[in-house]
Amino acid sequence: MSASSPSYAPARSAVWRRVGDYLALSKPKIMLMELLTVAVGAVVAGAGAPDLGLLAHALLGTFLVAAGASAWNQWLEPRSDALMDRTANRPLPAARMTSGEVAFFGGAAALTGVAYLGLLVNPPTAAIGALTWLIYVGVYTPLKSRSPANTAVGAVSGALPILMGWTAVGVPLDLGAATLFSVVFLWQFPHVMAVAWIYRRQYGAAGLKMLPVVDPTGLRAGVQAVAAALALAPVSLSPTLIGSAGPLYLVWALALGLGQLYCAVAFLRRRNDRTARALFRATLIYLPALLLWLAADLLWR
Numbered sequence: 001m002s003a004s005s006p007s008y009a010p011a012r013s014a015v016w017r018r019v020g021d022y023l024a025l026s027k028p029k030i031m032l033m034e035l036l037t038v039a040v041g042a043v044v045a046g047a048g049a050p051d052l053g054l055l056a057h058a059l060l061g062t063f064l065v066a067a068g069a070s071a072w073n074q075w076l077e078p079r080s081d082a083l084m085d086r087t088a089n090r091p092l093p094a095a096r097m098t099s100g101e102v103a104f105f106g107g108a109a110a111l112t113g114v115a116y117l118g119l120l121v122n123p124p125t126a127a128i129g130a131l132t133w134l135i136y137v138g139v140y141t142p143l144k145s146r147s148p149a150n151t152a153v154g155a156v157s158g159a160l161p162i163l164m165g166w167t168a169v170g171v172p173l174d175l176g177a178a179t180l181f182s183v184v185f186l187w188q189f190p191h192v193m194a195v196a197w198i199y200r201r202q203y204g205a206a207g208l209k210m211l212p213v214v215d216p217t218g219l220r221a222g223v224q225a226v227a228a229a230l231a232l233a234p235v236s237l238s239p240t241l242i243g244s245a246g247p248l249y250l251v252w253a254l255a256l257g258l259g260q261l262y263c264a265v266a267f268l269r270r271r272n273d274r275t276a277r278a279l280f281r282a283t284l285i286y287l288p289a290l291l292l293w294l295a296a297d298l299l300w301r
Helices: 005-025 028-045 052-076 078-082 099-120 123-143 150-168 175-198 200-205 219-235 247-269 273-299
Strands: none
Touching: 005 052, 005 099, 028 052, 028 150, 028 175, 028 273, 052 078, 052 099, 052 123, 052 150, 099 123, 123 150, 150 175, 175 200, 175 219, 175 247, 175 273, 219 247, 247 273
């Protein structure tokens, strides 16, 4: 038995490499943030801990829909992905998977996810999931090579999953849901502007119309980052003002908002890679720190 086991090692390695490629199609870093918003949306909508079984179904269904959207995004952009160092090693441009495999995986994952949500969560959540997929694949992806407005469209699809968490627990959309949507929507502008500046040369070489490509001075990107961070600061305080969170959350949200705004202003004033990376790190801290505190505030009551 032990003598023959080495012969199975290459096969096992190949299987794990294939699993890794399918996972890469789902863009796991983005996926984790989306699943966090779903969970927080469910906690806030239910004013406390949701049914864990229902939440698990919502998270799995969202995972499948988001994986399908990310896969089709890569299926539609193999040329631009191949031209950028940050994406050249993805399964399709690196020729580890075929176009047909990526398309099939993306379509199957999305259809399965929407059906799963409709059957095991509820139809409104499935409908928002389908809308998220449609905007991300059908509008945002082709718009990236045409207009810097792609950021605003992408921000809509990026913010919709928090509403999926909200509707998953059977609560109708209301002002509280609109507040959470606005927080995630606005947060994406300083985040994307920082990323777009850092990789502006790669985006330009790939023909993608990110704002720092269209305006190489970075002034418009800086203004947009500051405007969104400035708007986000008061919007993020709304959960306390409408009674969804306590005063400690308000202090925490204000501190996080001012910190992110400071980094956005620094980027606007000195548009360079150092200030862009500082803003990027601030955005990565801001959203999970804000949402996790909001959820904890409700769970501890």
